[in-house]
Amino acid sequence: MDFLLPMLVDGLAASALIFFIAVGLTLVFSVLRVLNVAHGSFYAVGAYVAVTIGGVVMSAGAPQWLSFPILFLSAALTAALLGPVIERTFIRFTYGKPEAVQILVTFALFLIFEDLQKLVFGVQAYYQDAAVNVLGISDIGGIIYLNYQLLLIALAAAVVVALRVMLHHTRLGKMIVAVVADPEVSATLGIDTRRVYMAAFTIGVFLAALGGALASPNSGVAPGLGAEAIVLGFAVAAIGGLGQIEGAALAAVIVGIARVLAIYYVPQLEPVAPYLVMLAVLLVRPYGLFGAATQRKI
Amino acid sequence: MLHFIIILALAAAFAAIPAFFPWLAFVFTLVLAKGFAALGVAILLRAGLISIGHALFYAVGAYTVGFLSSRAGVNLLIPQLVAAAVVSGLFGLVIGLFMVRYRGIFFAMLNLAVSMVGYTLLSKLYTLTGGTDGLSIATPRVLGMTVGREAFEAILLYGGLGLAFVVGIVVHRYLKSPMGEALPAVESNEIRLEYLGIAVPRVLLFAYVGSAVLAGIGGAIHALIVGHITPDLAYWTTSGQLVLVAVLGGIGGVAGPFIGATFLESVRAAAVIYAPDAWNIIIGAGLLVVIFFLPRGLHGLIERITRKGERP
Numbered sequence: 001m002d003f004l005l006p007m008l009v010d011g012l013a014a015s016a017l018i019f020f021i022a023v024g025l026t027l028v029f030s031v032l033r034v035l036n037v038a039h040g041s042f043y044a045v046g047a048y049v050a051v052t053i054g055g056v057v058m059s060a061g062a063p064q065w066l067s068f069p070i071l072f073l074s075a076a077l078t079a080a081l082l083g084p085v086i087e088r089t090f091i092r093f094t095y096g097k098p099e100a101v102q103i104l105v106t107f108a109l110f111l112i113f114e115d116l117q118k119l120v121f122g123v124q125a126y127y128q129d130a131a132v133n134v135l136g137i138s139d140i141g142g143i144i145y146l147n148y149q150l151l152l153i154a155l156a157a158a159v160v161v162a163l164r165v166m167l168h169h170t171r172l173g174k175m176i177v178a179v180v181a182d183p184e185v186s187a188t189l190g191i192d193t194r195r196v197y198m199a200a201f202t203i204g205v206f207l208a209a210l211g212g213a214l215a216s217p218n219s220g221v222a223p224g225l226g227a228e229a230i231v232l233g234f235a236v237a238a239i240g241g242l243g244q245i246e247g248a249a250l251a252a253v254i255v256g257i258a259r260v261l262a263i264y265y266v267p268q269l270e271p272v273a274p275y276l277v278m279l280a281v282l283l284v285r286p287y288g289l290f291g292a293a294t295q296r297k298i
Numbered sequence: 299m300l301h302f303i304i305i306l307a308l309a310a311a312f313a314a315i316p317a318f319f320p321w322l323a324f325v326f327t328l329v330l331a332k333g334f335a336a337l338g339v340a341i342l343l344r345a346g347l348i349s350i351g352h353a354l355f356y357a358v359g360a361y362t363v364g365f366l367s368s369r370a371g372v373n374l375l376i377p378q379l380v381a382a383a384v385v386s387g388l389f390g391l392v393i394g395l396f397m398v399r400y401r402g403i404f405f406a407m408l409n410l411a412v413s414m415v416g417y418t419l420l421s422k423l424y425t426l427t428g429g430t431d432g433l434s435i436a437t438p439r440v441l442g443m444t445v446g447r448e449a450f451e452a453i454l455l456y457g458g459l460g461l462a463f464v465v466g467i468v469v470h471r472y473l474k475s476p477m478g479e480a481l482p483a484v485e486s487n488e489i490r491l492e493y494l495g496i497a498v499p500r501v502l503l504f505a506y507v508g509s510a511v512l513a514g515i516g517g518a519i520h521a522l523i524v525g526h527i528t529p530d531l532a533y534w535t536t537s538g539q540l541v542l543v544a545v546l547g548g549i550g551g552v553a554g555p556f557i558g559a560t561f562l563e564s565v566r567a568a569a570v571i572y573a574p575d576a577w578n579i580i581i582g583a584g585l586l587v588v589i590f591f592l593p594r595g596l597h598g599l600i601e602r603i604t605r606k607g608e609r610p
Contacts, residue, residue: 035403037350093590098485099402103348104545104589111538111582119575227534231414234407242403271418275411279396282408286399 006143007260013149013218015256016156018274020211021233022240022248023159024204030180030243031200034094037106039208040230041113042082046209047216047225048121050074054128054216067130071217075210082209083202091201092194110226118223125222132217152214159207160249167245176200180243208233235278241291251289301604305553312560313459323455325567327523329559330458335516336543336555337469338509343549344473345505346485348406351413353536354393355510357420358386359517360527364433365426373438375453375522382518383511390510391503398502401488413532420529432528435521451523458519465512466552473552477504513540535578542585548595557596 025039053074054067090109094102135147167173178186179196187193236255240247255274262273281289316323335356342349359382366372366381393412400408420427427433437450445453472478480501483491488498521527530536547558569577588595
């Protein structure tokens with residue numbers, strides 16, 4: 001059982017990355033009422049941008065520790081460039097439309113992004129692991145951990161707290177909560193719902209891009225990242241209950257543990273472990289662990 | 299009536315064109331394969347359910363043929379097709395029992411998740427599926443006769459067209475039956491349907507299994523005409539194409555998906571030459587254009603001609 005703790009750290013670090021996608025997906029869904037299938041693409045784009053900027057800066061001979069702020073910077077850059085534009089040009093036309101239309105539109109965006117990545121960045125894999133190296137390793141009880149992985153877990157926890165504080169104690173957060181509760185009444189109270197939608201979407205993009213950027217030093221970037229990201233992200237968001245931030249966090253932990261157990265007992269099942277958890281949870285609770293059943297309209 | 303004549307004329311043109319341009323025969327057979335599968339997707343779309351994982355059943359059909367051909371040594375066309383339909387139907391039944399509980403996003407994403415599991419399994423189970431190398435499929439015998447490759451491709455094209463006609467009529471009858479008419483009702487108001495005493499899960503399960511069978515037949519034709527299959531058939535990009543074909547063609551009638559497939563495969567034949575790296579962009583942009591500007595698809599154009607003045 002000596003393996004279990006290091007494996008758990010490994011599993012939770014991987015889950016932390018998925019959590020960044022899931023939490024953005026959940027946030028965007030609860031505000032815009034649109035499940036963005038293209039959300040995984042932002043994860044992939046974030047990773048590509050981080051690797052590209054990191055590569056340029058590092059090869060210019062900048063100090064190694066700079067690689068770290070670059071990860072955050074590239075996520076912010078991705079969000080600022082893509083978030084408002086995508087929301088204004090495509091997503092807003094699907095508000096209030098049937099879910100079928102929303103899925104088709106965002107799925108179309110996803111397909112387009114997938115090829116754009118290949119056209120812009122090519123099909124080769126990129127690596128830029130300065131951020132992992134600069135943090136080094138720590139030796140706890142004779143077992144060696146990558147500090148970077150511990151940091152990922154801490155960052156995910158920090159995001160949960162930050163989102164909570166943001167939603168309940170800032171002006172923008174309170175406006176978002178109001179719009180989630182009732183967009184029409186919020187609008188009559190003078191809240192610019194269009195801006196709230198744009199802000200929420202951009203925050204979602206930022207979180208996904210941050211996940212991608214943080215993933216890149218450890219695992220590199222290659223085509224096909226977006227598809228896996230959206231499906232895993234959705235699995236985690238659905239297990240937790242769509243629209244539930246803490247639910248997504250708990251679900252990410254569960255999925256991380258499930259993966260570790262799968263590696264430990266049935267290694268062949270590791271890639272499908274998150275889906276098996278999702279299927280099991282949804283069989284018992286169709287709206288996820290924390291999700292509330294929506295009323296059906298007559 | 300006019301509607302039927304237009305469809306008949308389109309089918310005649312479809313049969314005649316490869317006779318003048320032999321290289322198109324291959325493309326048109328693929329059109330039929332995609333058309334069958336997209337018809338399956340279209341049936342579910344009528345109930346407002348989007349499956350972005352139907353490539354799984356397409357791959358199941360293809361791999362059934364591949365397995366029979368390269369592992370079990372059954373090189374007979376008709377048994378291969380029947381087996382593909384039955385096996386994908388069984389998969390549809392098992393997965394469908396789970397899926398019919400969900401609507402909207404959950405239905406779409408769960409289908410995607412299941413198809414990704416299927417893709418992973420097809421890639422990993424090397425002894426059974428040949429992994430990412432895939433399987434090769436020999437030209438099977440037809441009704442006890444050994445036929446050459448060229449003759450076989452002709453049989454596949456015109457036999458497939460005949461099959462499409464028969465299946466089209468069957469599906470049309472189904473869509474006009476109470477079971478079929480219940481599908482749009484599920485989308486517009488499920489609870490009222492239940493109050494009328496109709497078991498919605500049963501309606502949807504029937505549709506799901508039917509759509510899986512259609513996708514399986516499509517996959518089998520794909521495997522037979524191409525002669526080689528890989529796990530990519532189950533990948534989500536294939537699912538995306540099937541959804542686009544269904545939406546592009548329009549879900550108003552059974553001919554829609556076949557019209558959509560003809561259009562898309564023709565575009566693909568051109569795209570391979572001029573823009574090989576931008577195929578997904580073309581599909582995505584096509585989807586956006588259809589959704590925003592042509593909500594009833596290409597089939598909607600026929601509807602507009604034949605039902606002038608009937609509907610506002």
